[in-house]
Amino acid sequence: MRRFPAPEIAPHVAGLIPYQPGKPIAELERELGIRDIIKLASNENALGPSPAAVEAIRAHAGDVHLYPEGSCPALRSALAAKLRVDGSCLAFGNGSDEIIHFLGLAFLTPGDQVIQGSPTFSRYEAAARLAQAQCVRIPLRDWRYDLDAVGDAITAQTRLVFIANPNNPTGTYVTEAELERLLDRISPRCIVCMDEAYFEYVDAPDYPDTVALIREQTNIVILRTFSKLYGLAGLRVGYAVARPEIIAAIEQVREPFNVNHLAQVAALAALGDADHAQRSRAMVASGRAVLTDGLRALGMDVVPSQANFVWADTRRDAQAIFQALLRRGVIVRTGGAFGAPTCIRVTVGTAEQNERLLNTLAEVLAL
Numbered sequence: 001m002r003r004f005p006a007p008e009i010a011p012h013v014a015g016l017i018p019y020q021p022g023k024p025i026a027e028l029e030r031e032l033g034i035r036d037i038i039k040l041a042s043n044e045n046a047l048g049p050s051p052a053a054v055e056a057i058r059a060h061a062g063d064v065h066l067y068p069e070g071s072c073p074a075l076r077s078a079l080a081a082k083l084r085v086d087g088s089c090l091a092f093g094n095g096s097d098e099i100i101h102f103l104g105l106a107f108l109t110p111g112d113q114v115i116q117g118s119p120t121f122s123r124y125e126a127a128a129r130l131a132q133a134q135c136v137r138i139p140l141r142d143w144r145y146d147l148d149a150v151g152d153a154i155t156a157q158t159r160l161v162f163i164a165n166p167n168n169p170t171g172t173y174v175t176e177a178e179l180e181r182l183l184d185r186i187s188p189r190c191i192v193c194m195d196e197a198y199f200e201y202v203d204a205p206d207y208p209d210t211v212a213l214i215r216e217q218t219n220i221v222i223l224r225t226f227s228k229l230y231g232l233a234g235l236r237v238g239y240a241v242a243r244p245e246i247i248a249a250i251e252q253v254r255e256p257f258n259v260n261h262l263a264q265v266a267a268l269a270a271l272g273d274a275d276h277a278q279r280s281r282a283m284v285a286s287g288r289a290v291l292t293d294g295l296r297a298l299g300m301d302v303v304p305s306q307a308n309f310v311w312a313d314t315r316r317d318a319q320a321i322f323q324a325l326l327r328r329g330v331i332v333r334t335g336g337a338f339g340a341p342t343c344i345r346v347t348v349g350t351a352e353q354n355e356r357l358l359n360t361l362a363e364v365l366a367l
């Protein structure tokens with residue numbers, strides 16, 4: 001057999017680490033010989049999808065031989081009406097992950113600079129590196145985005161600033177006043193991406209109303225998703241809200257059928273299911289308080305969260321805690337990948353799941 005040399009990977013891609021998914025629950029159950037594993041590791045909605053979305057998927061399953069409508073017209077008009085923006089202010093992605101990637105493709109050229117907090121969501125850096133841009137990481141302060149330090153780091157080369165609000169993995173948020181102070185310092189050439197994947201869970205009164213801001217400000221992109229509150233992570237639907245000029249640039253790099261038909265009909269149905277949204281929000285509000293108090297009672301430093309997860313410093317080796325929890329059928333996320341090896345991130349589950357997590361953790365810590 002002829003041997004071929006390994007293909008040469010583009011140098012700016014070679015260093016990227018592919019996303020490491022956790023093992024499927026079914027495989028873990030077989031391996032560990034246990035049942036009833038609970039996963040509180042990916043910030044999914046423990047209530048599951050809206051029943052209306054499931055119904056819509058069933059009703060449209062017979063249409064999947066057709067290409068989807070690339071511009072998501074029905075979802076676009078429903079969302080535009082809900083947000084009170086024009087339809088031209090919306091772009092849809094195969095998850096908001098894809099829109100982060102689009103922003104890199106549409107706005108970055110080699111040598112540009114991207115600014116983000118650290119630790120934060122990993123896809124911003126990937127988008128920067130794929131575009132051969134330099135990613136500048138500004139350390140969080142007390143686990144919060146430090147927007148004054150972000151402002152200080154901006155140079156003439158800065159094209160994109162990513163602000164996860166609330167931030168993943170810490171659940172902290174930036175206030176309207178902090179954001180306005182940053183925006184006052186930024187040239188309109190620099191785009192500020194407000195990633196609001198968890199905004200529906202926020203109850204802080206000083207959280208910024210960014211949709212109102214885009215009416216005056218040309219350089220803001222808001223990202224939101226159907227993966228969290230709406231429970232549709234497996235279908236992959238996210239969206240951007242921005243001025244039409246920014247949306248037009250995203251449209252230039254979007255592939256034609258990026259959001260599939262079942263995802264579109266399910267998202268539309270979920271958007272109309274106020275009851276599921278309300279129950280999901282209520283579950284997170286009460287569960288977040290239970291987890292915060294419970295983890296504190298176990299001696300951890302817990303960061304006040306505005307999202308559907310909590311970030312806690314165990315002050316021990318979090319990897320060992322993770323393994324011990326895993327053997328007892330509870331999966332959480334460790335802080336190692338975020339450069340915080342003593343921390344864990346726990347997704348708010350159902351009342352029963354939260355209780356099991358706290359009881360199992362108490363057992364593990366007592367070992």
Ligand SMILES: Cc1ncc(COP(=O)(O)O)c(C=O)c1O
Nearest residue numbers: 095096097121168197225227238
């Ligand atoms: C801050 C943040 N942004 C974006 C995403 C991606 O969400 P989606 O499922 O819409 O791609 C996540 C997912 O966990 C996230 O935590």
